[in-house]
Amino acid sequence: MSHPQEAAEFLKDTAKSKWHDDTLWFIRDKRDKMSKTIPEWEELRELASSIKDNVLGNLADYLEEFERNASKNGIHIHWAKDAEEHNTIVLSILKKKDCTAIVKSKSILTEECHLNPFLEKNGVEVVDTDLGERIVQFLGQPPSHIVLPAIHLKKGEISELFHERLGTEKGNEDPYYLTQAARHHLREKFLAAKVAITGVNFGVAETGEFVVCTNEGNADMGVHLADTHIASMGIEKIIPKRNHLGVFLRLLARSATGQNITNYNSHFRSPENGKEIHIILVDNGRTAQLGRENFRDSLKCIRCGACMNTCPIYRRSGGFSYKSTVPGPIGSILSPGLDLQKHSSLPFASTLCGSCTDVCPVKINIHEQLYLWRQEITKAQGTSIKGLSMKFGNGIFKSPLSYNYSGKIMRMALKNLPKSLIYNPANVWGKQRDLPPVPNESFKEWVKKNRP
Amino acid sequence: MIVFNFKIRLVAIFVFQKDCLTYYSLMENNTKPQIALFIPCYVDQFYPNVAIATLEVLEKLGCQVTYPMNQTCCGQPMANAGFERDTLGTTKHFIETFAAYDYVVCPSGSCVLHVKEHSPKAQGLEKEQEALHNKIFEFTEFLTDILGIEKLEGSFPHRIGYHASCQGQRGLRLSSSSELNEKPFSKAKKLLENLEGLKWVELARTDECCGFGGTFAVSEEALSVQMGKDRLEDHISHQVEILTGGDMSCIMHLQGIAQRQKQSIKFKHIAEILNQILK
Numbered sequence: 001m002s003h004p005q006e007a008a009e010f011l012k013d014t015a016k017s018k019w020h021d022d023t024l025w026f027i028r029d030k031r032d033k034m035s036k037t038i039p040e041w042e043e044l045r046e047l048a049s050s051i052k053d054n055v056l057g058n059l060a061d062y063l064e065e066f067e068r069n070a071s072k073n074g075i076h077i078h079w080a081k082d083a084e085e086h087n088t089i090v091l092s093i094l095k096k097k098d099c100t101a102i103v104k105s106k107s108i109l110t111e112e113c114h115l116n117p118f119l120e121k122n123g124v125e126v127v128d129t130d131l132g133e134r135i136v137q138f139l140g141q142p143p144s145h146i147v148l149p150a151i152h153l154k155k156g157e158i159s160e161l162f163h164e165r166l167g168t169e170k171g172n173e174d175p176y177y178l179t180q181a182a183r184h185h186l187r188e189k190f191l192a193a194k195v196a197i198t199g200v201n202f203g204v205a206e207t208g209e210f211v212v213c214t215n216e217g218n219a220d221m222g223v224h225l226a227d228t229h230i231a232s233m234g235i236e237k238i239i240p241k242r243n244h245l246g247v248f249l250r251l252l253a254r255s256a257t258g259q260n261i262t263n264y265n266s267h268f269r270s271p272e273n274g275k276e277i278h279i280i281l282v283d284n285g286r287t288a289q290l291g292r293e294n295f296r297d298s299l300k301c302i303r304c305g306a307c308m309n310t311c312p313i314y315r316r317s318g319g320f321s322y323k324s325t326v327p328g329p330i331g332s333i334l335s336p337g338l339d340l341q342k343h344s345s346l347p348f349a350s351t352l353c354g355s356c357t358d359v360c361p362v363k364i365n366i367h368e369q370l371y372l373w374r375q376e377i378t379k380a381q382g383t384s385i386k387g388l389s390m391k392f393g394n395g396i397f398k399s400p401l402s403y404n405y406s407g408k409i410m411r412m413a414l415k416n417l418p419k420s421l422i423y424n425p426a427n428v429w430g431k432q433r434d435l436p437p438v439p440n441e442s443f444k445e446w447v448k449k450n451r452p
Numbered sequence: 453m454i455v456f457n458f459k460i461r462l463v464a465i466f467v468f469q470k471d472c473l474t475y476y477s478l479m480e481n482n483t484k485p486q487i488a489l490f491i492p493c494y495v496d497q498f499y500p501n502v503a504i505a506t507l508e509v510l511e512k513l514g515c516q517v518t519y520p521m522n523q524t525c526c527g528q529p530m531a532n533a534g535f536e537r538d539t540l541g542t543t544k545h546f547i548e549t550f551a552a553y554d555y556v557v558c559p560s561g562s563c564v565l566h567v568k569e570h571s572p573k574a575q576g577l578e579k580e581q582e583a584l585h586n587k588i589f590e591f592t593e594f595l596t597d598i599l600g601i602e603k604l605e606g607s608f609p610h611r612i613g614y615h616a617s618c619q620g621q622r623g624l625r626l627s628s629s630s631e632l633n634e635k636p637f638s639k640a641k642k643l644l645e646n647l648e649g650l651k652w653v654e655l656a657r658t659d660e661c662c663g664f665g666g667t668f669a670v671s672e673e674a675l676s677v678q679m680g681k682d683r684l685e686d687h688i689s690h691q692v693e694i695l696t697g698g699d700m701s702c703i704m705h706l707q708g709i710a711q712r713q714k715q716s717i718k719f720k721h722i723a724e725i726l727n728q729i730l731k
Binding site: 004007008017021035036039042310348349351352359371379387393394395396397398399400403407428429432433434435438441442444445446447448 | 491493495496497498499500501503504507519521522523524525527529530532533534535536537538539540541542544545570618619622623629630631632633634657659660661663664665666667668669670671672673674675676677678679680682704705707708709711712
């Protein structure tokens, strides 16, 4: 199904879609209030955007600097050109460590690479340790939001799921009770895992260290108990200097959830004695996107999810309606670069309202890129009925005479045809909306009479 | 010049700022700046009253306004649908129609934004196109920024809900955006807030999109209508009597839904309100 069909399905449950909208709006509102307590907020956004400009302009150099420094610190660096290479590298490390059960903290990149099904097929048990991720994993679903993976579920549904999977009391919806149950369940998994996988929020070129931000501390729990830490990192996650973290960490949590700071910002620089850290630097379409001048700025994204929370479309259609690992406005400008055909309806799932652009902490011109993708998509689709009607429209509008006549004919038709004919099934506008009343004369006709 | 100023001082207080200087300096040798009225195609066909109100407000404020009879459409519907490249003919016609005037004023933020940012480059008309982008203004911004109106006097005793069209607001920056950490402002509010008896109603979501979005209204019908219903609910639950705004496209969508739902809220373009109070 395309986005419009998915959205219509989502909206059928009016109460739930309203709840979804209100819940995400609450977070957007919290973000607004929090960002307004920082007088230099707009300067921070500008600075973050400029730092990312510099990163994208010198990406190869920073990546090599990062590799040199991380290697000096005793970290193993791997390079993966795509998802397949990434997954193969992970599996080869697991095989070397003779490991058949791993814990993973939230990482959109591993979702992008479809690591879980790949490892499971190869006999490895994967446990997502972020609470929301564990919930969707139980359900066999992907995350519906990059920061709030289970935001599409209400606590009653989670209570029911935990009753089935973790044996909690039927009907007990107390969040504390349910969280405790998940905690006990996950603790066993943490203790058993020899390898832990995390994502990376920031990789610092000058020091070779990387930073992982979580609210639940699950990444730390996983990597400190395991002997081997594998960090999957998109190549655009590089920042030049450690003090740049002062810019990004201030923006990230406030934009994401309206918190001052993420609860755990953990820096990983070198492995403990007897342990190993591996970083897999993943391209998977990123250099191709870097080469697209109109769309390269999409790589500035720090995955805060603010554009999802603010998007009036996302809030009312849910993350699954996008059918892409990263949903929402940012997903709609990243995904067409990966598969134009599959994601061709996404840039049209927007009114171009521009809220995403104004909320973005790194000032990506998201709605402008949506507009630009539309131009690319119609080109790639070749001749279409829509395309021909647009050419026809241009034919009318470039000639005043044909415009005047078409307008007159349209108004006459609307005025004189019976209502049943006007509100026919092909009139999508009229399904739930009335057409405006038709005036006797156009403004142009009025001018002729009144301002000769 | 003196007569002109005297006449308008009865209804409006003008504060001359940087942008106004060009306008008023054009009047020095007693010739008024030539203003062209650009009326979006759907306003021409469906809402002639909004166009008449726009024209009359400008005239009442002492402007010399012409409506170029050859105008058609700016090309926005096609460009937003992904066919900007097919709007070259429309764009060239637009530039040729309006090139001769000092200013172009339009009662729609989204059409103005399209002309400024999304019309394709017209070869051979580069100079005219660039000049056009600097002299085309949305109706409220022309009043506040070019004419320099600081305050309008008159009476309009109604509870008003303002729908800021996104392309006017975040595109042309006609009002502050709730996402940004900036000092709140609104060009429309400046024109309305001093009217006697007028109550400017604050909404729960000050600048959420109404869901019109051009072809989006049809291609994403379910979402579009839900967004419209939600926007209407915000106004109605705050006892708004008249919903007004600067873009008839948003209003056409909202009014269409309200009418179908038999909701009694009224709709007016801001030019219609101003035309009613200006004598």
